[in-house]
Amino acid sequence: MxxxxxxxxxxxxxxxxxxxxxxxxxxxxxxxxxxxxxxxxxxxxxxxxxxxxxxxxxxxxxxxxxxxxxxxxxxxxxxxxxxxxxxxxxxxxxxxxxxxxxxxxxxxxxxxxxxxxxxxxxxxxxxxxxxxxxxxxxxxxxxxxxxxxxxxxxxxxxxxxxxxxxxxxxxxxxxxxxxxxxxxxxxxxxxxxxxxxxxxxLLACKFPEFLKLNLWLLAAIFVWLASSATLRLDSPSLTPAMVVALALIPVVIKLIDVVLQLRYGLAMVVAALALANGAAIAVAVMASTDTLPGVCRLPLPTPLAGLAPWIAAGCGHLDIVGLVVGALAAGLTLLVLNEPLRRGLSDVGFVGAALRAARARSAGL
The missing domain is CATH 1.20.1540.10 (Rhomboid-like)
Structure with missing residues (x-):
C-alpha cells in the first residue's frame, strides 16, 4: 500500500x-x-x-x-x-x-x-x-x-x-x-x-498490489461465468458449486498468506496466478458459445479478409481456441509479473519477512 x-x-x-x-x-x-x-x-x-x-x-x-x-x-x-x-x-x-x-x-x-x-x-x-x-x-x-x-x-x-x-x-x-x-x-x-x-x-502478510488486483480480476471472471447463459445462477445444479466456491474463498486467501511467508513463496504465488489466469480465460472462452458465434459472423475489413477461414475454424472449435488463449494468458501473466517473479526466485528468506513487517505496520487503509 x-x-x-x-x-x-x-x-x-x-x-x-x-x-x-x-x-x-x-x-x-x-x-x-x-x-x-x-x-x-x-x-x-x-x-x-x-x-x-x-x-x-x-x-x-x-x-x-x-x-x-x-x-x-x-x-x-x-x-x-x-x-x-x-x-x-x-x-x-x-x-x-x-x-x-x-x-x-x-x-x-x-x-x-x-x-x-x-x-x-x-x-x-x-x-x-x-x-x-x-x-x-x-x-x-x-x-x-x-x-x-x-x-x-x-x-x-x-x-x-x-x-x-x-x-x-x-x-x-x-x-x-x-x-x-x-x-x-x-x-x-x-x-x-x-x-x-x-x-x-487474520493475515500475517500484506498482499502485494498485483496480487490483490489479480484476485479481483479472477473474481470478476467467476461472476461473469456464473451469470452467463451457460452457467445460470438460478440453476439447481450450480447452487452447491457456488456455495462450495464461496466457502473456499477465505481458505484460498489464507493459503496464499501462508505460502507468501515461505522461502520462494512469492515466486510460487506468481506461478499459481499464471495457472489460474490461464484456466479462467480458457473456461471463459469455452463458455462463450452464446456470444462468440455472433462475433464470428461480423464482416471483416478488406485488409483482414484473408483471415476469414481461420476465424471460422476457430469459431467452430472453441475448446481448442480456449486452450490456446488460456496458455497465452498464462504466459502473459508471467511476462507482466516478471519483476516479482525474479524477486521471488532470488529470495533468500527476506520477502516473507518484509510482507509480514508491512502488515504489522498497517492500521487500516
Missing part, C-alpha cells in the same frame, strides 16, 4: 488505473460518434451500447449497470466527468493503489445506477460516469475525515461545490446518481478501512 501521507497539491499525475479509465471513456465516446455519424451520439446508439433505462432490471440486463458509466451524451458531458476523474481519481489511486481504487469506482458506479433506477418515477435513459466520479470524491473525504490523506479543507469545499453546481446546472442531470455515488464512495472507503484493520489480525 502506498505511504499514508502525500503532498496536498490540487493536481497530481494520473496513475495506471485512472489513465486506463480516462482512455476507455474517451475511446468509447469516439466509437459512439462513429456509430452515430454525428457530432453527438444518438439515443439509439447509446441505448444499444448499454445506457440504463427503466426496464433494464426487469429484463435482467444487469450488464447495463456497468456499461452506462462508460457512455456520454455530449463532448461537454464527457469533458466534465473526465476532469473530475483526473483530479479526484489521481489523488485516490495514489493513496490507495489501483485495486481499492477500482473497487470503489465499480461499486459506486453500480450503486448509483441501482438507486438512480429506483428514484425515477417515469421512463428514462441515463448515461455517464458522474456517479462513479462522485464516489471518488466521497472516498477522498472519508480518508480526510480519518486523517489518512493530506488535502486541505478548501480542496473539498471547492470540489463538493463544483459537484453540486454540476448536478443542478441542468434539469436532465441525474442528481440521485451524484448523491448516491458520493455517499457510496464515502461508505465503501470506510468499509475498506475496517476490512484492512480486520485483516491485520
Amino acid at each position: 502506498p505511504a499514508s501521507r502525500q503532498a496536498s497539491s490540487f493536481f497530481v499525475a494520473p496513475q495506471a488505473a485512472t489513465f486506463l479509465l480516462l482512455t476507455l471513456n474517451i475511446a468509447i465516446f469516439a466509437a459512439t460518434l462513429i456509430q452515430s455519424g454525428a457530432p453527438t451520439p444518438s439515443g439509439a446508439v447509446l441505448f444499444g451500447d448499454g445506457a440504463m433505462y427503466h426496464l433494464a432490471l426487469q429484463r435482467h440486463e444487469y450488464w447495463r449497470l456497468f456499461a452506462y458509466g462508460f457512455l456520454h451524451a455530449t463532448p461537454v458531458h464527457l469533458l466534465g466527468n473526465m476532469l473530475c476523474l483526473m483530479v479526484w481519481g489521481a489523488h485516490l489511486e495514489r493513496r490507495l493503489g489501483a485495486t481499492y481504487f477500482v473497487v470503489i469506482y465499480v461499486a459506486t458506479l453500480v450503486l448509483a445506477g441501482l438507486v438512480g433506477d429506483f428514484i425515477h418515477g417515469k421512463p428514462y435513459m441515463t448515461v455517464g460516469a458522474s456517479g462513479a466520479t462522485s464516489g471518488l470524491l466521497g472516498a477522498l473525504l472519508c480518508l480526510w475525515i480519518l486523517a489518512k490523506i493530506e488535502l486541505s479543507a478548501s480542496f473539498f469545499i471547492s470540489n463538493i461545490a463544483l459537484n453540486v453546481a454540476l448536478t443542478f446546472a441542468d434539469s436532465r442531470i441525474n442528481w440521485g446518481a451524484h448523491l448516491v455515488g458520493f455517499t457510496a464512495g464515502l461508505l465503501s472507503c470506510a468499509v475498506l478501512d475496517l476490512v484492512e484493520r480486520a485483516l491485520r489480525h
Whole structure:
C-alpha cells in the first residue's frame, strides 16, 4: 500500500488505473460518434451500447449497470466527468493503489445506477460516469475525515461545490446518481478501512498490489461465468458449486498468506496466478458459445479478409481456441509479473519477512 501521507497539491499525475479509465471513456465516446455519424451520439446508439433505462432490471440486463458509466451524451458531458476523474481519481489511486481504487469506482458506479433506477418515477435513459466520479470524491473525504490523506479543507469545499453546481446546472442531470455515488464512495472507503484493520489480525502478510488486483480480476471472471447463459445462477445444479466456491474463498486467501511467508513463496504465488489466469480465460472462452458465434459472423475489413477461414475454424472449435488463449494468458501473466517473479526466485528468506513487517505496520487503509 502506498505511504499514508502525500503532498496536498490540487493536481497530481494520473496513475495506471485512472489513465486506463480516462482512455476507455474517451475511446468509447469516439466509437459512439462513429456509430452515430454525428457530432453527438444518438439515443439509439447509446441505448444499444448499454445506457440504463427503466426496464433494464426487469429484463435482467444487469450488464447495463456497468456499461452506462462508460457512455456520454455530449463532448461537454464527457469533458466534465473526465476532469473530475483526473483530479479526484489521481489523488485516490495514489493513496490507495489501483485495486481499492477500482473497487470503489465499480461499486459506486453500480450503486448509483441501482438507486438512480429506483428514484425515477417515469421512463428514462441515463448515461455517464458522474456517479462513479462522485464516489471518488466521497472516498477522498472519508480518508480526510480519518486523517489518512493530506488535502486541505478548501480542496473539498471547492470540489463538493463544483459537484453540486454540476448536478443542478441542468434539469436532465441525474442528481440521485451524484448523491448516491458520493455517499457510496464515502461508505465503501470506510468499509475498506475496517476490512484492512480486520485483516491485520487474520493475515500475517500484506498482499502485494498485483496480487490483490489479480484476485479481483479472477473474481470478476467467476461472476461473469456464473451469470452467463451457460452457467445460470438460478440453476439447481450450480447452487452447491457456488456455495462450495464461496466457502473456499477465505481458505484460498489464507493459503496464499501462508505460502507468501515461505522461502520462494512469492515466486510460487506468481506461478499459481499464471495457472489460474490461464484456466479462467480458457473456461471463459469455452463458455462463450452464446456470444462468440455472433462475433464470428461480423464482416471483416478488406485488409483482414484473408483471415476469414481461420476465424471460422476457430469459431467452430472453441475448446481448442480456449486452450490456446488460456496458455497465452498464462504466459502473459508471467511476462507482466516478471519483476516479482525474479524477486521471488532470488529470495533468500527476506520477502516473507518484509510482507509480514508491512502488515504489522498497517492500521487500516
